[in-house]
Amino acid sequence: MNRVTATLLFLLSSAAHAADLRVYPTFAEVRQPLTAAPLSFPPAQWRWIQPGSVTVLGAAATPFSLRPLELDWLRAQEGQPVTWRRAGQPALAATLERADDLLLRLESGGFVRAALEDLTFSSLPPVQGGVTFRLNGPLPAGGTLSYRTAALSWTPRYELRVGTPTTLSALAQITNRSDQVFTAEHADLFGGTVRQVSAAVTGTLTNAAAGDTLPVPVMPASAGRAEPINVGEVRGLQRYALPGGLTVGRGEQLTLPFLKPQVGAFTRYGSVQSYLNGTGSSGQVNRQYKFTPSVSLPAGTVDVREGDLLVGSVTLPAAQAGAPIDLNLGADPDLRYVKRVQQLSQEKSAAGQVVSTTWQVTYSFTSRKSAGLRVNVREQVYGRSVSVDGGAPQPGQVTVTRQVQVPAQGQASLTVRIKVMN
Numbered sequence: 340m341n342r343v344t345a346t347l348l349f350l351l352s353s354a355a356h357a358a359d360l361r362v363y364p365t366f367a368e369v370r371q372p373l374t375a376a377p378l379s380f381p382p383a384q385w386r387w388i389q390p391g392s393v394t395v396l397g398a399a400a401t402p403f404s405l406r407p408l409e410l411d412w413l414r415a416q417e418g419q420p421v422t423w424r425r426a427g428q429p430a431l432a433a434t435l436e437r438a439d440d441l442l443l444r445l446e447s448g449g450f451v452r453a454a455l456e457d458l459t460f461s462s463l464p465p466v467q468g469g470v471t472f473r474l475n476g477p478l479p480a481g482g483t484l485s486y487r488t489a490a491l492s493w494t495p496r497y498e499l500r501v502g503t504p505t506t507l508s509a510l511a512q513i514t515n516r517s518d519q520v521f522t523a524e525h526a527d528l529f530g531g532t533v534r535q536v537s538a539a540v541t542g543t544l545t546n547a548a549a550g551d552t553l554p555v556p557v558m559p560a561s562a563g564r565a566e567p568i569n570v571g572e573v574r575g576l577q578r579y580a581l582p583g584g585l586t587v588g589r590g591e592q593l594t595l596p597f598l599k600p601q602v603g604a605f606t607r608y609g610s611v612q613s614y615l616n617g618t619g620s621s622g623q624v625n626r627q628y629k630f631t632p633s634v635s636l637p638a639g640t641v642d643v644r645e646g647d648l649l650v651g652s653v654t655l656p657a658a659q660a661g662a663p664i665d666l667n668l669g670a671d672p673d674l675r676y677v678k679r680v681q682q683l684s685q686e687k688s689a690a691g692q693v694v695s696t697t698w699q700v701t702y703s704f705t706s707r708k709s710a711g712l713r714v715n716v717r718e719q720v721y722g723r724s725v726s727v728d729g730g731a732p733q734p735g736q737v738t739v740t741r742q743v744q745v746p747a748q749g750q751a752s753l754t755v756r757i758k759v760m761n
Contacts, residue, residue, distance in 0.1 A: 495639030530637030
């Protein structure tokens with residue numbers, strides 16, 4: 340095999356042509372009809388494939404083997420002349436007698452085992468690190484070759500644009516870390532948590548997926564890029580079909596919409612979270628943006644913009660359709676608070692032990708903002724039981740929640756009385 344032919348075969352084999360491509364947050368499953376064997380995985384492709392993930396689906400248990408690609412080439416060189424050259428020693432002519440353990444028959448007589456790096460061949464060897472897939476039996480009818488690769492994955496990205504109306508864009512960022520091209524007639528994105536067991540692949544660290552195979556209906560291929568389809572929940576995962584298939588080039592990062600969520604009940608507010616420990620505190624109020632999506636959303640990063648102004652880039656947690664999402668965008672330097680705590684009274688038993696303590700907690704807010712803002716205060720209180728503003732005692736940990744409207748360029752305060760029973 341000459342150098343040009345070897346290079347051409349490598350380039351052809353480095354493209355994963357799949358009938359079905361399923362892309363998960365940390366890996367992808369490649370499926371292709373098993374119409375011929377043996378098949379070669381070049382090093383640039385094999386280094387990303389998760390150990391133990393190669394299998395044959397859609398047929399009875401099919402035995403197969405995976406062996407180093409260079410071993411097949413070496414076996415084809417058996418009986419051919421080679422040159423054996425060790426460091427600091429003269430070159431010796433020999434014949435490759437046995438490829439499995441590199442046994443040589445010297446022209447001067449006798450046999451010796453050699454190291455691969457000490458041998459010179461008359462034809463071009465393949466790149467080390469590839470693997471050959473071989474069936475240990477006849478080709479199964481209707482069989483599908485399946486494997487998982489850490490080279491391809493996807494991440495949800497969101498853009499929340501606050502205005503009239505407030506909109507949310509959902510984008511899939513599909514990343515190909517390898518030198519191969521992935522192309523498939525049918526492609527799906529899966530969002531959600533996939534339990535995995537730790538495994539290592541050459542050149543990178545990844546996780547191999549565990550569990551049974553998800554039944555996924557086949558989508559018909561189309562000529563152009565059609566709108567992604569939100570197929571819905573499949574065994575705890577969210578599936579998004581990409582009609583027309585998918586092609587991701589070498590090292591390419593492809594971004595495309597995968598959902599069209601609607602935004603409801605959007606509101607801005609400030610928040611303060613603290614706990615009662617008998618002392619006061621002060622600081623800045625946190626900026627909160629809250630809204631309700633019309634569809635379920637996998638976790639991802641969200642850029643929040645007021646018009647064209649980026650006001651925050653934070654993690655959007657996985658959310659159910661119709662369930663509110665609350666984003667903390669960090670502290671607001673134009674809205675500050677001072678918390679003051681005063682002990683009003685204390686009850687003791689006849690033995691002198693403290694039975695209960697009554698506190699008065701006052702929050703004062705000062706705003707330099709150009710618009711008024713509602714502030715939510717959450718005060719955590721710990722005790723055997725807790726009474727708030729003279730109400731009925733509540734057992735255990737209690738969260739006291741209060742709200743106050745702070746005017747633009749103004750001040751506001753709120754006070755709560757808390758009795759803690761020990």
